[in-house]
Amino acid sequence: MLSCNEFRIDNTDHIIDVNKGNQPFEYDQVNIVCPVYAPGTHESDAEKYIIYNVSKEEYDMCRITNPNPRIIAYCDKPYKLMYVTITFRSFTPQPGGLEFQPGQDYYFISTSSKDDIHRRIGGRCSTNNMKVVFKVCCRPEDQQNNQNLAPRPTQNAGNPQRLPFPGSTHGYPARPPSVYASSTQQPSLAGKQPPFGATGPSVNNNKPSHKKSSEYDKHPNEVVKNEELTYNGAGAIAASMSAKALAILVLVAIAAVDRLILYR
Secondary structure, three states: EOHHHHHHOOOOOOEEEEOOOOOOOOOEEEEEOOOOOOOOOHHHHOOOOEEEEHHHHHHHHEOOOOOOOEEEEEEEOOOOOOEEEOOOOOOOOOOOOOOOOOOOEOOOOOOOOOOOOOEEEEHHHHOHHHHHEEOOOOOOOHHHHHHHHHOOOOOOOOOOOOOOOOOOOOOOOOOOOOOOOOOOOOOOOOOOOOOOOOOOOOOOOHHHHHHHHHHHOHHHHHHHHEEEEEEEEHHHHHHHHHHHHHHHHHHHHHHHHHHHHHHO
């Protein structure tokens, strides 16, 4: 916000930096407030101004040489609060609006006098130092230099920083439980996966013949031995049953012979 203090005679700097340190698409704003007086003030004592946007030469000479100068504000109603808001952006949605390019300086003056608000030479620009410069930050090369001077991380792009993981060593993540070292591991019957490194009970959804074939593929020697034992055991059982049957037949034959002898 600009007030009369900004245009004091002892304030010879009159340079305001805008958009300094802003983020992209973040713009500063300035309110130019016109002088306002309480009702009853004599009109000859009220200050009135026209504020122009001028070139640097016109700024230095306090002289309007452009036949169609750009007018920023009319401060011609001293009993009413009036102000103009300026947004320092490089584009404007309004036709003919002000556009402020980065790295450029913009000069505002008022050459109005106490007796003539439309005066274009001297006026309060010369007597009261009614002038101000807005320096819009920043030039493209300045932005590039600021980016180059900004501290950069020392971490090598090819060796990204490794953060510690629970259950890991040297910053590397531990192998998740869903990855098994053996393809024979299957989910448990309760629907939970066995812990890493352990083998859960297998679930067989195939026919019995396939199971035997798969067991033979895994352990052929043990399967052959088991089959031999099965065949040998079956033969021994058959031989034992044959001996018992033969003994029974002999006993039956002896009994039959005894009966024949008795009858005779």
